[in-house]
Amino acid sequence: MFAADQTRRALLLQAGAAGMVAAMPLKAAGPNPVMRAGHLTGVREGTVIAFRGIRYGRAERFAPPSPEPWPENGRGPRQVADRFGPIAPQHGSPTGEAMSEDCLFLNIWTPEIHPKARRPVMVYFHGGAYTSGTVTDPVTQGAQLAAQGDVVVVTVNHRLNAFGYAWLKPLGARFADSGNLGQLDLMLALRWVRERIALFGGDPARIMVFGQSGGGAKIATLMAMPAARGLFHAAATMSGQQVVASGPNNAWKRTGALLAALKLGAGDAEVLRTMPWQRLVEGLGATDPVIGGSLYFGPVLDMTNLPRHPFWPDAAPQGLAVPMILGNVHDETRAFIDPRGPKLAGLNWDNLAARIAPEIKVDLDTAWVTAQYRARYPDWSPERVFYAATTAGRSWPGQVIEADARARAGALSTxxxxxxxxxxxxxxxxxxxxDDLPYVFGTLGAPGAMSGTDATARAVRDAMMQAFTGLARTGRPGLSDWTSYTLPSRATMVFGDAPRMVDDPRRWERELWGTAPYAQPGS
Structure with a gap:
């Protein structure tokens, strides 16, 4: 897809040109001049131009989204795109911002507003599983990546949790697309990018999607959705995998739990559709009837929008031609199982197996697992074994499954x-x-970044940013010595103090946890 397909690129640019005018700077006093692209005005942020809160669509509750009309020739009412749109309804507000069901907004950072610039485009989907999160986090704002990487950065908000993924089809035909509405939002955003991004200096023939945690899972799911074919040309997932989707029967159990929490029955579909969104959010605190904890809502195998699992029984064929980076971090679970919290309090060899058991997604005897780790690594502490086991038995297996599936299918661009x-x-x-986010976005000093700003942090940032922007630019990571992932070598780029290639760096743990099936959370 990165071959010199000039005819296709020309057609895309010609199609987009009908609705746009050449961008031009507006006169403004002071060091922060306002810039205009069509009917939108943004602000200069360092060496790039930022456009925040661009509406890409609208949607009624539990209905597919509709595209937002774009004024032809830039003649629409002038809009100032200088602030983020509201974030999707969820428990709490991660950045203290307003929430609204009307949340289909995207943001753009670009080095140059000109339709002939044709820079690579990097579209980011946020984490938070399918339940929470936002792209307004300072760590994932795009100014540094756009400037240093010389790319156009787009970040997207969309519907989450029950608003985006509750399975309501059994309640009536009007809900036929429920279960995957959040994914439809993302596809609508990608179509907006394809049609409009040239106005902001981007190349509609070089669109890369990347996402961390739930954002990566959303990308893996898109790679199995026929309507997403051709909407992006490269992909990168960061600690985010989706081996299988939720089956409709389990999805319906979850909807039943939500209805029960809201004191509604199957005949109360209209009440569910019209109640205040705040009340619906309260219902999300119900216990999940499949996996425990609070309710999980994610993509559903509905056989229409999503006709197969993303990576079971193999990698979805439509994604095999898409160049793809898959990554994880070494100590995944240290971020959400607090080393100073109650789960680690009093940890010792006697209770280690019992503490590990509820944290893993591979059904193995954790006493046996603990014994294997102790024999292999006799100098490790109980805490180190706990985090190694919970990472390798919970957060890492999905990446191994996906990378291996692509390799088995002959996808050399992995x-x-x-x-x-x-x-x-x-x-x-x-x-x-x-912890990989500030390196890729270049936001080392942003609130919440755990990278530090020392020389090593800057070197890792430069390497990871070069790798990701290279994939967007050419379809290959921008590090010349990064070899593709094949079997049985499983070549892996390890980003430590300096990047280095290692074959199968955690082979022993991979083989240990591969002795039993991995259960995708939420499935």
Whole structure:
């Protein structure tokens, strides 16, 4: 897809040109001039132009989204795109911002507003599983990545939890697309990018999607959705996998739990559709009838929008031609199982197996697992075994399954990384979930970043950013010595103090946890 397909690119640009005017700077006093692209005005942020809160669609509750009309020739009412749109309804507000069901907004950072610039485009989907999260987090704002990587960065908010993924089809035909509405939002955003991004200096023939945690899972799911075919040309997932989707029967059990929490029955579909969104959010605290904990809502195998599982029994064929980076961090679970919290309090060899058991997604005897680790690594502490086991038995297997599935199918354009560099800000954190984000976005000093800003952090940032922007630009990571992932070598780029290639770096743990099936959370 990165071959010189000039005819296709020309057609895309010609189609987009009908609705756009050449971008031009508006006169403004001071060091922060306002810039205009069509009917939108943004602000200069360092060396790039930022456009925040661009509406890409609208949607009624539990209905597919509709595209937002785009004024032809830039003649629509002038809009100032200088602030983020509201975030999707969820428990709490991760950044203290307003929430609204009307949340279909995207944001753009670009080095240059001109339709002939044709820079690579990197579209980011946020984490938070399918339940929470937002792209307004300072760590994932795109100014540094756009400037240093010389790319156009787009970040997307969309519907989450029950609003985006509750399975309601049994309640009536009007809910036929429920279970995957959040995915339909993302596809609508990608179509918006394809049609409009040239106005902002981007190349509609070089669109890369990347996402961390739930954002990566959303990408893996899109790679099995026929309507997403051709909407992106490269992909990168960061600690986010989706081997299988939720089956409709389990999805319906979850809807039943939501209805019960809201004191509704199957005949109360209209009440569910019209009640205040705040009340619906309260119902999300019900216990999940399949996996326990609070309710999980994620993509559903509905046989229409999603006609197969993303990576079971094999990799979805439509995604095999898409160049793809898959990555994880060495100590995933240190981010969400607090080393200073109650789950680690009083940890010792006597209770280690019992503490590990509820944290893993591979059904193995944890007493046996503990004995294997102790025999293999006799100098490790109970805490180190706990985090190694919970990472390898919970957060890492999905990536191995996906990378191996692509390799078995002959997809040579697959590259795998592992972040090993521990946080210099917290000695107990290690290289934990989300710690690769500030390196890729270049937001080392942002609130919430655990990377530090020292020389090593800057070197890791430069390497990871070069790798990701290279994939967007050419379809290959921008590090020349990063070899593709094949079997049986499983070549992996390890980002530590300096990047290095290692074959199958955690082979022993991979084989240990591969003795039993992995259960995709939520399935």
């Amino acid at each position: 590259w795998v990384y592992q972040l090993d560099r521990p946080s210099p800000l917290d000695p107990l954190r290690g290289a934990a979930h989300t």
